[in-house]
Amino acid sequence: MLSFKKIRLAESCLPLSTIGEFGIIKRLRTRHAGKSPEILKGIGDDAAALKIKSQITLITTDMLLEEIHFDLSFTTFYQLGYKILAVSISDILAMGGKPRYFLLGMGLPATCLASDIDELYSGIMNLAKKFKVSVIGGDTCASGKGLVLSGTLLGEAKGIITRSGARPGDAIFVTDSLGDSAMGLELLKKLKIKKPGPRLFGTNLKALSPDIRTLIKKHLMPEPKALEKTSGITSMIDVSDGLLMDLSHICDESNAGALIYIDKIPISKELALAAKKMGADPLKFALKGGEDYILLFTAPSDIKINAVRIGEIIKKGRCLVDARGRKTPFKAEGYEHFKTKSYSVHRTA
Numbered sequence: 001m002l003s004f005k006k007i008r009l010a011e012s013c014l015p016l017s018t019i020g021e022f023g024i025i026k027r028l029r030t031r032h033a034g035k036s037p038e039i040l041k042g043i044g045d046d047a048a049a050l051k052i053k054s055q056i057t058l059i060t061t062d063m064l065l066e067e068i069h070f071d072l073s074f075t076t077f078y079q080l081g082y083k084i085l086a087v088s089i090s091d092i093l094a095m096g097g098k099p100r101y102f103l104l105g106m107g108l109p110a111t112c113l114a115s116d117i118d119e120l121y122s123g124i125m126n127l128a129k130k131f132k133v134s135v136i137g138g139d140t141c142a143s144g145k146g147l148v149l150s151g152t153l154l155g156e157a158k159g160i161i162t163r164s165g166a167r168p169g170d171a172i173f174v175t176d177s178l179g180d181s182a183m184g185l186e187l188l189k190k191l192k193i194k195k196p197g198p199r200l201f202g203t204n205l206k207a208l209s210p211d212i213r214t215l216i217k218k219h220l221m222p223e224p225k226a227l228e229k230t231s232g233i234t235s236m237i238d239v240s241d242g243l244l245m246d247l248s249h250i251c252d253e254s255n256a257g258a259l260i261y262i263d264k265i266p267i268s269k270e271l272a273l274a275a276k277k278m279g280a281d282p283l284k285f286a287l288k289g290g291e292d293y294i295l296l297f298t299a300p301s302d303i304k305i306n307a308v309r310i311g312e313i314i315k316k317g318r319c320l321v322d323a324r325g326r327k328t329p330f331k332a333e334g335y336e337h338f339k340t341k342s343y344s345v346h347r348t349a
């Protein structure tokens with residue numbers, strides 16, 4: 001029989017493509033999670049939460065890497081600036097908090113111009129104004145290969161909503177339609193929408209038809225939206241890696257199962273039309289497509305809230321339920337670094 005030590009040794013030799021992003025996070029969480037009475041939440045949620053002198057501070061950090069998260073032939077610096085802040089705002093909202101202070105680390109390749117940074121910050125400041133976020137610092141370095149952005153956002157909260165509070169009997173809600181961003185990316189690649197130019201490219205949204213613009217804009221410039229009220233919510237996450245993956249995080253952390261009613265999943269008319277034209281199933285985008293940056297939460301089923309009810313939390317098992325009540329088990333499939341092919345290849349496959 002293999003000893004525990006040998007199993008651990010064998011595991012540490014596994015390639016990242018086998019362990020995956022979430023396997024690595026699990027290892028770090030088991031081995032290195034900080035412990036202090038001030039840490040309300042450490043590794044394992046959308047943001048860390050610290051309670052210092054009765055004040056709760058939320059902290060989240062997210063990276064956007066060229067060739068992994070974006071392709072400069074599809075996105076402008078303005079759109080990138082907007083997105084690097086949007087993804088972090090989404091995490092603070094998912095903890096039930098209010099975004100406040102932002103820091104940006106930049107690794108810049110030699111091809112960048114000062115005007116590119118102006119454009120990037122113009123995108124950041126536009127969204128920062130909407131959420132009353134202040135930029136308070138960052139770091140600036142040369143990058144040997146590709147553009148690297150690393151955003152850190154601090155937020156404040158009166159209480160926190162974690163991924164671990166879902167209970168059997170709770171209903172599952174989402175705040176907006178799913179799959180639009182993944183379809184937006186698919187369209188960018190299929191239509192090869194590029195602004196011709198000698199150096200960097202980017203998508204000129206104004207030149208697109210309204211339906212296509214809506215989908216592509218949702219991918220390039222996601223619009224995080226806060227819930228009007230959070231009282232009664234038992235668990236929450238933002239949908240960044242796809243509905244099945246992110247709901248699985250809630251199930252894992254809450255030690256519970258889930259049923260998703262397929263015909264209740266909100267699919268926008270734009271996604272439905274684009275999928276029809278492509279001969280694709282819009283549901284594939286809605287279930288496994290990432291980067292919607294909408295909120296997925298659970299709450300007692302009698303809650304009055306402005307969101308779409310798509311399922312319920314059960315004790316055990318994870319199934320999709322069709323209109324006739326037939327159940328199909330689902331797995332935590334969606335986007336996972338090292339396991340899913342990167343942006344420049346195909347993110348939603």
Ligand code: ADP
Nearest residue numbers: 025028042043044045046047048061062091240
């Ligand atoms: P999200 O998609 O909401 O940004 P992630 O899936 O990136 O969340 O991260 C999940 C959890 O793992 C978070 O608590 C995050 O802080 C933690 N985490 C991710 N990478 C690391 C790391 N390199 N070291 C420590 N914790 C990490």
Ligand code: MG
Nearest residue numbers: 046091238240
């Ligand atoms: Mg998140």
